[in-house]
Every structure is written in C-alpha cells, then in structure tokens.
Amino acid sequence: MLTAFARAFKTPDLRKKLLFTLGIIVLYRIGAHVPAPGVNYANVEFCMERPHADSGLLGLMNMFSGGALLQVTVFALGIMPYITASIILQLLTVVIPRLEALKKEGQTGQAKITQYTRYLTVALAAFEGTGLVGTVRSDSLFRGCPRQIVPDSSVFATLTMVITMTAGTCLLMWLGELVTDRGIGNGMSILMFLSIAARFPGALWQVKLEGELAGGWIEFFAVILVGLAMVALVVFVEQAQRRIPVQYAKRMIGRRSYGGTSTYIPLKVNQAGVMPVIFASSLLSTPALIAQFSGSKAAWATWLATNFSKGDRPVYLAAYCLLIVFFAFFYVAISFNPEEAADNMKKHGGFIPGIRAGRPTAEYLGYVLNRITWPGSLYLGLIALVPTMELVLFHANQNFPFGGTSILIIVSVGLETVKQIESRLQQRNYAGLLR
Incomplete structure (x- = not known):
C-alpha cells in the first residue's frame, strides 16, 4: 500500500x-x-x-x-x-x-x-x-x-x-x-x-477521560475494538450486492454482429446509503424544537421535550428505527425504477434468463429489490443504535465516535476514493492500493 x-x-x-x-x-x-x-x-x-x-x-x-x-x-x-x-x-x-x-x-x-x-x-x-x-x-x-x-x-x-x-x-x-x-x-x-x-481524536480521548476502569484505558480500547468491528461490518454490507444476470441477444447491423454478451445488474443490499439515517435524524429533531420554541408548559410539550430531547428514550429509539426502515424503502423507490430499467433492457435486446421481457421483468426486479432492502434497512437501524448502546455500557455523556451516520459516511467515502486512486494507478499498469 x-x-x-x-x-x-x-x-x-x-x-x-x-x-x-x-x-x-x-x-x-x-x-x-x-x-x-x-x-x-x-x-x-x-x-x-x-x-x-x-x-x-x-x-x-x-x-x-x-x-x-x-x-x-x-x-x-x-x-x-x-x-x-x-x-x-x-x-x-x-x-x-x-x-x-x-x-x-x-x-x-x-x-x-x-x-x-x-x-x-x-x-x-x-x-x-x-x-x-x-x-x-x-x-x-x-x-x-x-x-x-x-x-x-x-x-x-x-x-x-x-x-x-x-x-x-x-x-x-x-x-x-x-x-x-x-x-x-x-x-x-x-x-x-x-x-x-x-472529531474522532477528541471524542476518543473524551471517552478515556470519562472512563472509570484502569484510568479509562479499558473503555478507550473497548470503544476502538467496537469501532473496528463496525468498520468491518459496514465494509462487508456496503460492498454486498445481488447480481441479476442479463443476456443480450445478437443483432446483425450490416455485416457486423452486435450483442450476444452477458452482464449483470448490481443491486446493493444498502441501496439507499446513508440517506435514511439523515432523514430520520432530521425529522425526529422536529418535536423537540416544537416543544422548545412553543414555550408551553402543557402536558404535550413536556412529553415531547422529555422523550425526544435525548437519544436514549424508548419512544425515540422505536420511532428512530421505524423511520429508518420507512425512509430506506422510500429512498430506494425514488432512486431505482424497475419499470424504467426493464424498458431500457427491452430496447437494447436484453433479458433476464427465465424471465420474459417487459412487465414480468419489472415485477421481478421490484420483488428482488424489496427482498434485499429489508436486511439493508435493519442493518442501518442497528448501526444507528450503536451510540445509544455505548451510552448504556460505558456511561459516557459524549456521542459515540463510531456510530450511525459518521461511520457510514467515513467508510463509503473512503472506499470510493480508494477505488478512484486504484483506477488511475491501473491505467499506468501499477498495482492497486489493496492487493
């Protein structure tokens, strides 16, 4: 490297x-x-x-x-x-x-x-x-x-x-x-x-200062180990994809033959990326802001301020997970159109083996997409709950540095940047960063 x-x-x-x-x-x-x-x-x-x-x-x-x-x-x-x-x-x-x-x-x-x-x-x-x-x-x-x-x-x-x-x-x-x-x-x-x-160095050192076991060093290294495990999990899931095979029929244009090749449609397990977590976090901050700026001491304002001002309340956690799952399906629905993909395949003479072109192809793509979105959305919910688990285990009052949105963005951007450097190195017959 x-x-x-x-x-x-x-x-x-x-x-x-x-x-x-x-x-x-x-x-x-x-x-x-x-x-x-x-x-x-x-x-x-x-x-x-x-x-x-x-x-x-x-x-x-x-x-x-x-x-x-x-x-x-x-x-x-x-x-x-x-x-x-x-x-x-x-x-x-x-x-x-x-x-x-x-x-x-x-x-x-x-x-x-x-x-x-x-x-x-x-x-x-x-x-x-x-x-x-x-x-x-x-x-x-x-x-x-x-x-x-x-x-x-x-x-x-x-x-x-x-x-x-x-x-x-x-x-x-x-x-x-x-x-x-x-x-x-x-x-x-x-x-x-x-x-x-x-923010990582300061947050990690804060965990050490607030720790109680062996001067905070046990909590410090425990958080690092949890972070490394999360990085490995995120890399594994972010790279995971369902490859749907596509076959293109041969076509004769003049004296030349085109097509007849095999390829695939890569459907990622986490097709929505980090967007569901951002949407859910932004939406769940609204009730606390409403209670804060209303200035009311009514029962509803107190309930909103109590349950949505901190991220460790059961109501907040349940709503957070449900919203992440909902926005995962919502974002996948607006970012990938099975009917459009099926029409493009049909126009270029492509088909999925065993599936008829047109509407059956669109239905099959939608079925596969829904099947793989479920584990992807549940994985996002699990990653987003890690900071709360850290608060319970280590009794820290700082946000966990390797949690939720941060770890997803760090890993996704890091992988994409490494791929771009590798592609430029391979153009000059050099070995990539990861051999």
Missing part, C-alpha cells in the same frame, strides 16, 4: 491532483477555526466545557461542520445546506415533470439542476444562519452558560454574522466543486469525510 502511494506521487498528473486535494483540506480546516465576526471566542471556549446541544438536528449539523458550529466559526454551517438542497432537488425530480425532463437530458440538464441546487443552497444557508444566530443568543446551544457568545445584539451585527456564514457555505460549495474537477474523489464527500474524521 505504501509503495502504491509512492508510485502515485511519482506520477505527475496524479501527484498534482493529490496535492491540490490536500491544499483544499488544509484551507478547509483553517477556516473551520476562524471565529465569525462579533463572536467572543474566549466565552465560546468557556461554554464548550459545559453541556451543549450535541444531539438532534444541531448535533447533525455540528457533525457535518466538523465541530465548527459549536465554535461559531466562519464555516459554522458547513455543507449541511448543500446536502439539504441536493436532497430536496432529488425528491422534487420525482414530483415535478420539468425537473424529471431535465434529468433525462443528460449533461446539459444536470448542469441546470446543479445551478438550481446552488441557488437553493444560498437560500437555505441564509435561513439556517439566521436560526443559528438566534440559537446562539438563547440558551439552546449552550444550556445555562453564564457568558454571552455574541455580546452585540444589534441588527447590523446579526446581518454581518448571517452574511459571513452564508458566504462560508458558498466558499465550501465552490471548494468542493474544485476538488471534484481538479482533485481526487467527490469534493462534497471529501469535505464530509474530513468534518467527521476531525
């Missing part, structure tokens, strides 16, 4: 791409520690030592910003607005015929959808920035902290902070697109990878 990296840096164009990506990484991590204008960073450091909002929607946003949200920096919003905008556009493509037509136009239509995603990202960043400034000035971000994070409460200071954070999100969006064009891997995925990986 080290030899493969050395050969990669010896290749001029590949070395240029790797160094460019590393430069963007350094710039991103520097910006994640630059405080936004009007923020008293000394008070931020003081309040960070107290209990803070590290769960629910704010916890999810903090994870995607690499901890920059709680530090109220220029990149406090991270790339969460872009992720939200991409998800919204992807869902609207199924509902709005105009967007569906653009998607089918190929590269030109995709460029137009990307432009819409950028506009929506700016709007969402401005909206989330306004909400974050309001949250910082209340006790929602740092519960009961006696020091003010933003001493100046004027309209000008608020606008300056919102504009700065929105510009930070736009800069991250531009840097991600630069990595995609000139670097290695998908730029937005690389930024997500960095945001999550940057």
Whole structure:
C-alpha cells in the first residue's frame, strides 16, 4: 500500500491532483477555526466545557461542520445546506415533470439542476444562519452558560454574522466543486469525510477521560475494538450486492454482429446509503424544537421535550428505527425504477434468463429489490443504535465516535476514493492500493 502511494506521487498528473486535494483540506480546516465576526471566542471556549446541544438536528449539523458550529466559526454551517438542497432537488425530480425532463437530458440538464441546487443552497444557508444566530443568543446551544457568545445584539451585527456564514457555505460549495474537477474523489464527500474524521481524536480521548476502569484505558480500547468491528461490518454490507444476470441477444447491423454478451445488474443490499439515517435524524429533531420554541408548559410539550430531547428514550429509539426502515424503502423507490430499467433492457435486446421481457421483468426486479432492502434497512437501524448502546455500557455523556451516520459516511467515502486512486494507478499498469 505504501509503495502504491509512492508510485502515485511519482506520477505527475496524479501527484498534482493529490496535492491540490490536500491544499483544499488544509484551507478547509483553517477556516473551520476562524471565529465569525462579533463572536467572543474566549466565552465560546468557556461554554464548550459545559453541556451543549450535541444531539438532534444541531448535533447533525455540528457533525457535518466538523465541530465548527459549536465554535461559531466562519464555516459554522458547513455543507449541511448543500446536502439539504441536493436532497430536496432529488425528491422534487420525482414530483415535478420539468425537473424529471431535465434529468433525462443528460449533461446539459444536470448542469441546470446543479445551478438550481446552488441557488437553493444560498437560500437555505441564509435561513439556517439566521436560526443559528438566534440559537446562539438563547440558551439552546449552550444550556445555562453564564457568558454571552455574541455580546452585540444589534441588527447590523446579526446581518454581518448571517452574511459571513452564508458566504462560508458558498466558499465550501465552490471548494468542493474544485476538488471534484481538479482533485481526487467527490469534493462534497471529501469535505464530509474530513468534518467527521476531525472529531474522532477528541471524542476518543473524551471517552478515556470519562472512563472509570484502569484510568479509562479499558473503555478507550473497548470503544476502538467496537469501532473496528463496525468498520468491518459496514465494509462487508456496503460492498454486498445481488447480481441479476442479463443476456443480450445478437443483432446483425450490416455485416457486423452486435450483442450476444452477458452482464449483470448490481443491486446493493444498502441501496439507499446513508440517506435514511439523515432523514430520520432530521425529522425526529422536529418535536423537540416544537416543544422548545412553543414555550408551553402543557402536558404535550413536556412529553415531547422529555422523550425526544435525548437519544436514549424508548419512544425515540422505536420511532428512530421505524423511520429508518420507512425512509430506506422510500429512498430506494425514488432512486431505482424497475419499470424504467426493464424498458431500457427491452430496447437494447436484453433479458433476464427465465424471465420474459417487459412487465414480468419489472415485477421481478421490484420483488428482488424489496427482498434485499429489508436486511439493508435493519442493518442501518442497528448501526444507528450503536451510540445509544455505548451510552448504556460505558456511561459516557459524549456521542459515540463510531456510530450511525459518521461511520457510514467515513467508510463509503473512503472506499470510493480508494477505488478512484486504484483506477488511475491501473491505467499506468501499477498495482492497486489493496492487493
């Protein structure tokens, strides 16, 4: 593996791409520690030592910003607005015929959808920035902290902070697109990878400090072993796929024969990826926010705040698992259309052995897809519950670093980036990273 990296840096164009990506990484991590204008960073450091909002929607946003949200920096919003905008556009493509037509136009239509995603990202960043400034000035971000994070409460200071954070999100969006064009891997995925990986050392050391057995070292190494086991499980399931064989009939065009080849349709066990976990986390943060901003002391508000403010309540866990399963089937239904796949196969003279072309093929693909989505959705629910199991076993008040969304993104992005480097090395007859 080290030899493969050395050969990669010896290749001029590949070395240029790797160094460019590393430069963007350094710039991103520097910006994640630059405080936004009007923020008293000394008070931020003081309040960070107290209990803070590290769960629910704010916890999810903090994870995607690499901890920059709680530090109220220029990149406090991270790339969460872009992720939200991409998800919204992807869902609207199924509902709005105009967007569906653009998607089918190929590269030109995709460029137009990307432009819409950028506009929506700016709007969402401005909206989330306004909400974050309001949250910082209340006790929602740092519960009961006696020091003010933003001493100046004027309209000008608020606008300056919102504009700065929105510009930070736009800069991250531009840097991600630069990595995609000139670097290695998908730029937005690389930024997500960095945001999550940057929190691992601090979270692991926090487990050691809060441990009680042998100075915390037993809990420390136990968490690492659990994390390695989870990585192995995620790699195994993410690479697992059901290959449906497809045979193409021979066709004579002029004097040449085309077709007659055999291939397969790879249906992944986890076809939905990490999206169901993100959807479920975002949706379950809504009841606690409603109870918080309502200011009511009624029984319903107390019940919502009690059962949905923490991730270890039975009601929260049951709803979390059910929503993950639901969104797994929902996302698979909108991302893979069996009827469209069957029509494309029929147009090109392809068929599944033993299955008639057309509607029977679409029904067979839907049947297989539903069968493999069940274990995939249950696997996502199991991975998402690992942080809660860690809280019960180790009695820690910090989120488990190897749980839920984080481990899925880390492994998925890592595998995809390694595959891209391997493909470029194989073009030059070099051995891959993993032999």
